[in-house]
Amino acid sequence: MTVTPPRPQKISPRVTSFIDGAPIPADAPGHDIPVVDPTTEETLSQLREADAAEVDAAVRSARRAFDEGPWPRMDINARKDILYSVRDHLRKHAEELAWLECKNVGLPLSSVLWHVQRMARNFEFFAEVASTAHGETYSQTSGFLTVVTREPKGVAGVIAPWNAPLALSSMRVATCIPFGNTCVLKPSEYTPLSVSRMVEVMHEAGLPPGVVNLVNGRGSVTGDALVSHPGIDMVGFTGGTATGRAIAATAGRNLKPVALELGGKSANIIFESADLERALDGALAGIYGNNGQQCLAGSRILVQRGIADRFIERFVERSRNIRLGDPLDPATEIGPLCFRGHMERVLSYADVARADGARLLTGGRRATEPARGWFIEPTAVLAPDNDARVCREEIFGPFATFLTFDTLDDAIRIANDSRFGLVNYVWSDDLPTVMRCTREIRAGTVWVNTPLMRELRAPFGGFKESGIGRDGPQTSLDFFTELKSTIIPIDPVKMHRYGA
Numbered sequence: 001m002t003v004t005p006p007r008p009q010k011i012s013p014r015v016t017s018f019i020d021g022a023p024i025p026a027d028a029p030g031h032d033i034p035v036v037d038p039t040t041e042e043t044l045s046q047l048r049e050a051d052a053a054e055v056d057a058a059v060r061s062a063r064r065a066f067d068e069g070p071w072p073r074m075d076i077n078a079r080k081d082i083l084y085s086v087r088d089h090l091r092k093h094a095e096e097l098a099w100l101e102c103k104n105v106g107l108p109l110s111s112v113l114w115h116v117q118r119m120a121r122n123f124e125f126f127a128e129v130a131s132t133a134h135g136e137t138y139s140q141t142s143g144f145l146t147v148v149t150r151e152p153k154g155v156a157g158v159i160a161p162w163n164a165p166l167a168l169s170s171m172r173v174a175t176c177i178p179f180g181n182t183c184v185l186k187p188s189e190y191t192p193l194s195v196s197r198m199v200e201v202m203h204e205a206g207l208p209p210g211v212v213n214l215v216n217g218r219g220s221v222t223g224d225a226l227v228s229h230p231g232i233d234m235v236g237f238t239g240g241t242a243t244g245r246a247i248a249a250t251a252g253r254n255l256k257p258v259a260l261e262l263g264g265k266s267a268n269i270i271f272e273s274a275d276l277e278r279a280l281d282g283a284l285a286g287i288y289g290n291n292g293q294q295c296l297a298g299s300r301i302l303v304q305r306g307i308a309d310r311f312i313e314r315f316v317e318r319s320r321n322i323r324l325g326d327p328l329d330p331a332t333e334i335g336p337l338c339f340r341g342h343m344e345r346v347l348s349y350a351d352v353a354r355a356d357g358a359r360l361l362t363g364g365r366r367a368t369e370p371a372r373g374w375f376i377e378p379t380a381v382l383a384p385d386n387d388a389r390v391c392r393e394e395i396f397g398p399f400a401t402f403l404t405f406d407t408l409d410d411a412i413r414i415a416n417d418s419r420f421g422l423v424n425y426v427w428s429d430d431l432p433t434v435m436r437c438t439r440e441i442r443a444g445t446v447w448v449n450t451p452l453m454r455e456l457r458a459p460f461g462g463f464k465e466s467g468i469g470r471d472g473p474q475t476s477l478d479f480f481t482e483l484k485s486t487i488i489p490i491d492p493v494k495m496h497r498y499g500a
């Protein structure tokens with residue numbers, strides 16, 4: 001398929017918050033943080049950080065829009081029309097948004113084009129979910145009719161990470177507002193450009209003021225002010241497990257419910273009974289897709305001993321041929337890592353691996369070509385056992401860790417020996433092997449003989465420290481709505497007349 005690269009777009013020189021339907025003026029005083037292009041290391045823009053007072057203004061706007069505004073009270077068809085208009089406007093701006101995402105995040109165009117489509121689809125899908133949501137009635141108790149209705153829950157604080165800003169921010173917002181809620185969104189300080197534009201486009205599409213407010217800034221400042229604000233009713237968070245733990249603790253102190261989509265260290269299990277060509281393609285895609293910066297990376301590759309040497313050798317050969325380069329070049333397979341500190345952290349795991357007795361098979365260094373940008377060589381190590389830190393910690397880059405195993409029991413035991421439980425991949429053409437894995441693996445998703453395929457209709461989320469809750473039609477409806485039981489007598493109720 002021929003892909004036309006997006007044309008260069010305008011970048012706002014200073015990215016501010018967007019509150020109550022309007023941006024904070026670009027010349028407003030405040031603390032600036034450079035927004036840097038990971039490919040060229042040049043500054044693209046400045047992010048003006050929202051402090052606690054500005055977060056308060058954003059929450060108040062969302063609160064007003066919820067308590068007094070049209071959005072929660074709107075006929076569902078009118079709300080759905082606006083969300084479909086949001087979808088259409090986002091599609092019209094696909095080229096602009098894709099360009100901003102490639103520039104700011106460094107993700108290859110092939111990933112970004114998919115994310116942009118998913119962003120638009122998220123709004124359409126959850127608009128449909130909201131429009132078909134329904135209550136219950138109970139008439140079994142004679143003389144009474146009980147009606148159970150669903151109501152929007154209120155104002156959400158929603159927080160998204162930098163690794164796929166458009167796909168993940170849109171998911172956080174799209175699971176929330178179609179049910180009549182309003183929100184304040186905080187993207188990552190590293191990647192504000194595409195998401196800020198996404199929020200503007202949503203308003204150009206007719207979203208009423210205050211339904212989606214955007215605050216930009218660091219997690220420790222802007223994010224913390226949002227999560228600890230008493231005016232929010234719930235928190236939707238996608239990000240790392242350590243941050244998720246801190247956010248859940250803060251929200252818990254205020255008795256606010258949280259939905260958490262967190263990290264992973266997923267096993268990608270290759271059995272001797274697999275179609276090995278397909279398994280090899282799948283293993284490479286599982287760890288190198290999205291620059292390796294994906295929660296659902298198949299980062300622990302478990303290979304059955306009889307095929308391990310040849311499989312690993314071929315994986316390494318292919319890793320060395322991967323095309324690093326400008327994310328906007330359609331031929332690029334891996335772009336730069338998102339920011340310098342992250343590149344340094346990923347590279348530090350080459351030493352961590354060696355210290356634990358793992359063998360470096362390829363990579364482990366900053367790339368020399370391209371000469372600029374935060375590129376690292378695609379990396380693979382062979383770990384001595386599953387206790388090595390490279391098997392236990394999420395590295396979140398193009399860094400594969402191999403382990404070998406002997407039996408099906410071993411594979412399942414190693415796969416489950418992790419504090420995470422987000423996803424797992426299984427490659428085998430033997431049905432009993434596949435069925436045992438799907439039954440016994442402790443993870444929210446098991447992909448069989450395929451790299452990631454995200455089915456919006458199915459719940460997505462993690463077991464164990466990979467999260468609390470699920471994104472999905474029923475699960476998001478449950479999280480973002482309140483249930484109310486109204487009990488009505490059919491005939492006048494006979495009552496004891498106290499004191500009569």
Ligand code: NAP
Pocket residue numbers: 159160161162163168186187188189190217218219220222223224227238239240241242243244246247261262263264294295296394396422461462466467
């Ligand atoms: P992160 O460091 O946890 O940050 C996520 C978001 O939380 C960012 O917007 C961050 O802001 C903000 N934040 C940080 N500290 C905060 C605090 N104390 N209070 C409120 N907000 C705070 O994660 P990341 O490095 O951006 O993303 C990578 C992680 O996300 C990985 O672990 C990955 O597995 C996980 N992830 C999970 C899923 C899933 O669906 N399960 C999907 C994608 C990614 P700043 O960046 O501005 O500090």
